Amino acid sequence: MSNPQLPRSFQMPARRGVGLCIGFITGVLVSGSAMGAGQISTLNLSERRATPFSYEVDGVEYLWGQGNNQYLESFSLDGQIYDFGLSADRVEIRRDDIEGVASGEPCGVFVQSLDYSQATRTQAADFPADPNGSGNCDVEAMLASRIINRGAVDVFSNTAPDAKNIERIDYLFSYGASAPLLESGMEQVGHLASEKSGNNPVKMAAILALDEAGNPASYGPLVLIGASGCVDPAICYGITDLMHSYSMLQNNPNAPQSFPVETERSMESVGMAFVSLQALGLSPGQRYYGVSLFADDVDSTNHNLLDPTSFPDNTSDDYIVVGDDADIYGGLSGYFAGAALNEVAGSVFLDANGNGQPDDGEAGISNVSIILYSDENGNGLIDEGVDQPLGDP
Structure with missing residues (x-):
């Protein structure tokens, strides 16, 4: 199925790591246990x-x-x-x-x-x-x-x-x-x-x-x-x-x-x-x-x-x-x-060499919104009427 949307919006099921390089805001895990x-x-x-x-x-x-x-x-x-x-x-x-x-x-x-x-x-x-x-x-x-x-x-x-x-x-x-x-x-x-x-x-x-x-x-x-x-x-x-x-x-x-x-x-x-x-x-x-x-x-x-x-x-x-x-x-x-990785920030860029990292000379892409969808059946696709957007873009 097609998913008409603004040309600078990425649509994806809510499954991390799909086709975008995104810098995550995370904390550092600390444990004092000897286990x-x-x-x-x-x-x-x-x-x-x-x-x-x-x-x-x-x-x-x-x-x-x-x-x-x-x-x-x-x-x-x-x-x-x-x-x-x-x-x-x-x-x-x-x-x-x-x-x-x-x-x-x-x-x-x-x-x-x-x-x-x-x-x-x-x-x-x-x-x-x-x-x-x-x-x-x-x-x-x-x-x-x-x-x-x-x-x-x-x-x-x-x-x-x-x-x-x-x-x-x-x-x-x-x-x-x-x-x-x-x-x-x-x-x-x-x-x-x-x-x-x-x-x-x-x-x-x-x-x-x-x-x-x-x-x-x-x-x-x-x-x-x-x-x-x-x-x-x-x-x-x-x-x-x-x-x-x-x-x-x-x-x-x-x-x-x-x-x-x-x-x-x-x-x-x-x-x-x-x-x-x-x-x-x-x-x-x-x-x-x-x-x-x-x-x-x-x-x-x-x-x-x-x-x-x-x-x-x-x-x-x-x-x-x-x-x-x-x-x-x-x-x-x-x-x-x-769960901290559900909060995303950073930049989207043209990964020309496919190394997953923003290198010198690789252009950033501005005015991009990311819409996460619940992937109800786990098929990795956005199914109209089944998968719903999560929150506001």
Whole structure:
């Protein structure tokens, strides 16, 4: 649809970082706590009715979509509110088959459970169905979606009983995203790592460049997100106020794969950590292309981060349970920003060289108004009659 407006007005959904370089007015976060950085404890959710889906395996009927899908809208950290900003354009899983251990696209999934009996398993959220109709899960779509009451089990484990061949998860912004222009904003924008119970470490790195195929071509430093309970200056999961009864399901670790079946049940809390752009080693105004998650046994000295076949093929957190590894929540593919960044000021300029920074010789653009719209359906477009302007331009 077209959106007629004054020629010097920019229209955009209320999702930060879309096509404009804006200097943000921000404060500086200060914490005197000895606790580790990034530990999140309070979440704000929204809910929408899930879509029913069912299948039967070995006489047990699996009923999905019998409750609500939950979405993380904001969280609190160090007295600040952080709001959902923008989801990644796509999520890519990089796999490396291990002969006799894992091949194809094995799926392990956990989901909020509502009820169970000898003959049925009743799940709250949508089933992440493979669009090909094989019965397998679409793990990439599950991690790309905003639904948080489901996720992937033992993601990086290369050890039975829940062996996988997943070596890296890429959350990609195809056209890039720009860090805040001011140093004071770098701690207030970032990405989330979330793990069931917060007891399995992972590593995260910013994607600094993409190759011609749209795959990561360069990384920033690896950042460890440790198990809950770490102390400053380490980053680790906080145990949040969100707890679910979970059903864990798994299909065949070797191809072909079909519908997953329940392997265990538990009651666990959501562990979650905020990793700021500053912690990821980015600079003010720097353009980057998302983040990748790695197992905690990957390091840039002994492994080529661009080549998942160079990663260890025996990954497992056996000190917890044999074959255990990180249980990664869906719904967190994008970035979150401090509420202070909702107040914007600065200048709009012609970014001739595309570096996201106002350089000498790049003309400023005057008399520009910015109209923010609520993006009700999250599609990144302004839908007439649905998305409404926020405040006065």
